[in-house]
Amino acid sequence: MQATLKQGRRLELAIIAIAALVFALLWFAGPAHAGADTTFDTALTMFTDFLQGSGGKIITVLSLGGGLVALASGRFSLGQVAIPVGVGVGAGTGIPIVTSTVTATI
Structure with a gap:
């Protein structure tokens, strides 16, 4: 029973970490301008x-x-x-x- 709870908690932490990463990537992404580099x-x-x-x-x-x-x-x-x-x-x-x-x- 405790193994299942630990596994469920790990899954929740993994989901939260992935959600935080996706949020950070979308929030801090800047515009890309092709061909503007000199x-x-x-x-x-x-x-x-x-x-x-x-x-x-x-x-x-x-x-x-x-x-x-x-x-x-x-x-x-x-x-x-x-x-x-x-x-x-x-x-x-x-x-x-x-x-x-x-x-x-x-």
Whole structure:
């Protein structure tokens, strides 16, 4: 009989604790504003400017140089020419596409 009373009291305490937790979560919850955070805007701007400017050109030239070295080694493949072109296009136009997609999603 006492075991049942102890178990019932534990159940009541658990229910009270859960109710208090739910009340606290609802009472102290603040509004969430998606996209209002500007913590990393400076880093994002600097990184995208680098990739669209001199950084993108350097990456494209290095990729083209790797393709030319591979061509000179005797292994001809269309991918050795197409990959540097794709890297150049991706560095030039891919950054604004990805940035606008992420901004629109968030």
